[in-house]
Amino acid sequence: MPSITAATFFLLWFLILVPTLSFAPTRSTGIYKTKPLLANRNVIVLSHNVSQTVADGLFDVNTLLTGRVDVLARCVNAALWVSNGIRRDTTIFLMLFPQNLTVEIRGEDVKGLNPDERTIALYLQRTLLVGSSTHRNRICIDSTITEKKEKLKVCNDRPLIVNPHKPGSRSKSEKKALRTERKAREAMLRRIRKSMNETTFPQGFALHRDDSLIKRMASLEKEDNKLSSTGVLMFEESGDSLWDVIEAETISATTTLILGDQIGYAPCDEEYLVGQIGKVKRVSLGPLSLLTSQCITITHHYLDRQATDVT
Numbered sequence: 001m002p003s004i005t006a007a008t009f010f011l012l013w014f015l016i017l018v019p020t021l022s023f024a025p026t027r028s029t030g031i032y033k034t035k036p037l038l039a040n041r042n043v044i045v046l047s048h049n050v051s052q053t054v055a056d057g058l059f060d061v062n063t064l065l066t067g068r069v070d071v072l073a074r075c076v077n078a079a080l081w082v083s084n085g086i087r088r089d090t091t092i093f094l095m096l097f098p099q100n101l102t103v104e105i106r107g108e109d110v111k112g113l114n115p116d117e118r119t120i121a122l123y124l125q126r127t128l129l130v131g132s133s134t135h136r137n138r139i140c141i142d143s144t145i146t147e148k149k150e151k152l153k154v155c156n157d158r159p160l161i162v163n164p165h166k167p168g169s170r171s172k173s174e175k176k177a178l179r180t181e182r183k184a185r186e187a188m189l190r191r192i193r194k195s196m197n198e199t200t201f202p203q204g205f206a207l208h209r210d211d212s213l214i215k216r217m218a219s220l221e222k223e224d225n226k227l228s229s230t231g232v233l234m235f236e237e238s239g240d241s242l243w244d245v246i247e248a249e250t251i252s253a254t255t256t257l258i259l260g261d262q263i264g265y266a267p268c269d270e271e272y273l274v275g276q277i278g279k280v281k282r283v284s285l286g287p288l289s290l291l292t293s294q295c296i297t298i299t300h301h302y303l304d305r306q307a308t309d310v311t
Helices: 008-017 066-080 115-131 143-156 172-194 213-223 242-248 269-275 292-310
Strands: 041-045 090-096 101-108 205-208 232-241 254-260 280-284
Touching: 041 066, 041 172, 041 213, 041 292, 066 090, 066 101, 066 115, 066 232, 066 292, 090 213, 101 115, 213 254, 232 242, 242 280, 254 292, 269 280, 280 292
Parallel strands: 041 090, 041 254, 232 254, 232 280
Antiparallel strands: 090 101, 101 205
16 A cells, blocks of 8 residues: 655645635625715606506516616616615605606615616516505406406407418417417516515605605705705706816705606706706706716716715
């Protein structure tokens, strides 16, 4: 039997005595929140022409283009998220008109939220469903009845002849498309049925009814009595350059951003904001129209830069 060298003997004892667990990869501790910056930031997104289906939370999170829920989800992403963290100093208000609903999301209190649009849409859906006082009376979700109605609709829309050897049959691609659509619809109904049994909002989310821009501004002004002309920023293409405003003037302790969705401002909202002389500053990021979410991201960068220069 060959003799064991001293080096081999030492290596064997090292492997036995030293636990191997310390060399194993460890899981990430999850989402962490960024340290609060100097200013508290409020982001108000005015979303007009919102359908009643979206306001009731009865939308499919797999097709967010329907009802333009994707715009709302992207705004939440841009307002709250940074790399591997959430802005603790930011609150976003999604104001849905003409239903006069406002979804409030506080970065300080949010938990379990991911930056992808689908997860954000699920949280918005649950908030709207829990806060809706009429959806339980107006919507009766019965999967059996729904399936029968869809089958009846399919029968009515069925072409007379698809396959000459099988009159009235459907092609494989049509059958696959119908199965996919039915499964997506059934999954949406299951999510809605589950959310209807929920009685609490997701953590950090809240729903305000009978809300308006005037009421929301009054509420924010009550929280911060020192709102100056640079404390409330209204975004429009004809406004002053945002960076010039930030460089020339000192932004107040609380900064409120007001932006429209893909439609823009309603005439009543624009008239109210323009009339707030001394409180609302009209700013712009240039003559080119950007996405609402892009405006939020760029403004965060400017304010972060100013906060860094101050410190």
